Amino acid sequence: MTKPILWTSTRTSGSIVHQMAAASGLDLDIRFISLRKGEHRTPEFLAVNPKGEVAAIQVPDAGVTITEIPAMALWLAEAAPESGLLPKDPLGRAKGMEWLCWCHFRMANTFTIAFQAKRFTGGDEAAAAALKATAATRAREALEFAEAQLVKQASGTVLGTAQVTAPDIFLAALLAFGGFLGVATDDLTHLKALGAKVAAVPAIAAALAREQEIG
Numbered sequence: 222m223t224k225p226i227l228w229t230s231t232r233t234s235g236s237i238v239h240q241m242a243a244a245s246g247l248d249l250d251i252r253f254i255s256l257r258k259g260e261h262r263t264p265e266f267l268a269v270n271p272k273g274e275v276a277a278i279q280v281p282d283a284g285v286t287i288t289e290i291p292a293m294a295l296w297l298a299e300a301a302p303e304s305g306l307l308p309k310d311p312l313g314r315a316k317g318m319e320w321l322c323w324c325h326f327r328m329a330n331t332f333t334i335a336f337q338a339k340r341f342t343g344g345d346e347a348a349a350a351a352l353k354a355t356a357a358t359r360a361r362e363a364l365e366f367a368e369a370q371l372v373k374q375a376s377g378t379v380l381g382t383a384q385v386t387a388p389d390i391f392l393a394a395l396l397a398f399g400g401f402l403g404v405a406t407d408d409l410t411h412l413k414a415l416g417a418k419v420a421a422v423p424a425i426a427a428a429l430a431r432e433q434e435i436g
């Protein structure tokens with residue numbers, strides 16, 4: 222059997238899948254590529270993922286590549302059912318997918334726009350600054366929503382589980398993205414506690430340390 226390959230890159234949304242993969246405990250071949258060097262546009266990588274994006278999970282034995290964070294999270298949870306990445310019961314699993322989809326959509330329609338505002342304004346600097354400010358405000362609203370839901374969970378996790386799940390990892394990443402954007406997060410105490418809980422999972426801490434080493 223050829224190990225499944227996780228293609229990822231540090232300082233990108235690929236880190237979210239890297240953390241989920243680490244939490245799954247699966248034995249994956251983790252390969253970091255550099256977006257700065259354009260390694261996502263090489264013919265070799267485009268043959269793996271024609272979208273030219275990270276993250277991607279390549280399953281060589283099946284001749285299949287999975288992309289999009291909720292789909293990758295689901296595959297990891299199915300491949301490692303005892304990992305607790307997603308609840309096993311149908312309702313819990315559906316709520317887990319709901320949160321993953323929510324995080325994914327918010328990442329695309331707020332955080333990514335704030336990070337890449339110039340791409341959306343054809344290079345117009347003033348329009349990009351205005352767009353970034355608006356998107357950052359929307360990002361803050363998204364984090365406030367997540368905070369309000371977390372307040373209701375005594376467990377401190379978004380699905381009310383004792384252990385960290387894939388949606389918790391995604392939410393913690395959105396909180397970190399907010400920090401990179403300069404969004405105020407100090408008052409989002411439940412979300413911050415969740416971020417600390419996620420970072421304290423030994424396998425995730427090791428994955429994040431590896432990313433720090435790579436830079």
Ligand SMILES: N[C@@H](CCC(=O)N[C@@H](CS)C(=O)NCC(=O)O)C(=O)O
Nearest residue numbers: 233234235261273274275276289290
């Ligand atoms: N919807 C994709 C988003 C993937 C994505 O946008 N990845 C970025 C890094 S955060 C990327 O690879 N960008 C390459 C590019 O912009 O050319 C997912 O869920 O994984």
